Amino acid sequence: MWESLWLDARLATMVPGNVPYGAIEDGAIAVERGRIAWIGRRADLPGSPETLAEEVWRSRNRWITPGLVDCHTHIVYGGDRAHEFELRLKGASYEEIARAGGGIRSTVAATREASDDVLYESARRRLADLQAEGVTTVEIKSGYGLDRETEARMLRVARRLGQDLPLTVSTTYLGAHALPPEFEGRADAFIEFLCHDSLPSAASEGLVDAVDAFCDRIGFTTVQTRKMFEAARGLGLPVKLHAEQLSDQDGAALAASYGALSADHLEHLSEAGARAMAKAGTVAVLLPGAFYFIRETRLPPVDLLRREGVRIALATDCNPGTSPMTSLLLVLNMAATLFRLTPEEALAGVTREGAAALGLGRERGTLEVGKAADFVLWNIARPAELAYRIGGNPAAQVVKDGQALWPELRT
Ligand code: DI6
Ligand code: FE
Secondary structure, eight states, X not given: OEEEEEEEEEEEOOOOSSSXXXXXXXXXXXXXXXXXEEEEEGGGOSSOHHHHEEXXXXXXXXXXXXXXXXXXXXXXXXXXOHHHHHHHHTTOOHHHHHHTTOTHHHHHHHHHXXXXXXXXXXXXXXXXXXXXXXXXXXXXXXXXXXXXXXXXXXXXXXXXXXXXXXXXXXXXXXXXXXXXXGGTTOHHHHHHHIIIIIHHHHHHTTOOSXXXXXXXXXXXXXXXXXXXXXXXXXXXXXXXXXXXXXXXXXXXXXXXXXXXXXXXXXXXXXXXXXXHHXXXXXXXXXXHHXXXXXXXXXXXXXXXXXXXXXXXXXXXXXXXXXXOOOOHHHHHHHHHHHHOOOHHHHHHHXXXXXXXXXXXXXXXXXXXXXXXXXXXXXXXXXXXXXXXXXXXXXXXXXXETTEESSSSOOX
């Protein structure tokens, strides 16, 4: 007997094929030990529901999608940057503020000062916003500590959140995010420190699922990024990259040459970069919240990505400087409105492709037998509504590893 069975559902399985959204009308999902044990048309169920499962839920014609995946966040940090926001509204640019010692560095100072509990609690609140909208998997980066201990503290907090909350947390080491004051003028020495001290130490504690770097004019060069990738390779860790956000550094092609899981941002991506990504199977993670918030005008080359067959994921980039957002549904709307993704591409970007960008594509991201039973019931008439709305939250129920998180369906 199955543990639970969900009936009267319209399933957006997000399994690729000829049917939009991989949809199954009048569908059913059976759950056993946290996984999808059976999925299909209700008419094909091998018996009457009550004889098949201990618990039967009726979705009453709601749509069910895979649990949402936010595959790029910097959600653990100290302080905020509302003051910088005010400065920018008085005319300063993001780069000017960064060069004057504000920007990422001010968050580094606040993060170093914050206790573990303060970091934990502030991140938990932001995660609660995401979870309320159906997020069941989230990536969390370090990168606001920059010294060995604070980088490790951020990642420990991320791990603890993953243990305490009904949420799969994937951690990413982002030591090469900004140059800390103690290494002023010594970027190469900082990279050496990360490669030979800070990263191996975090990895040996089991804190690192992937390694990322910020490759850009105000970040690190491709030569420095390559050193991070070599260190990651030596530790057997997959890589990803903040690439081509403010300028074209050929970062995406470099990342692809290391078989990167993803290259993220990509507003300035070249044709050669897109081709290299397609060949390596590197997922493009687009971050419309950051595009919107820093009022970027250069669009990521979505047509080029489509033409080359690069998979496209979407994420919040939740961070205090360029994307202080905790709504993945708003990301769907922005991706459609600003980047012209179709609602189906946008939903795939926060399910199937988001999971792929974390190397979790075999486990999560679509509704298929054997995958984790992460799914969301929605009060919507068609899946396109998820990208169409601005504000409001149509989530009716979130199921994480087979467990319904809310006592009843919300209306
Ligand atoms: N690119 C971004 O958008 C964030 N980090 C990065 O490398 C911004 C981080 C911040 O401004 O605090
Ligand atoms: Fe980022």
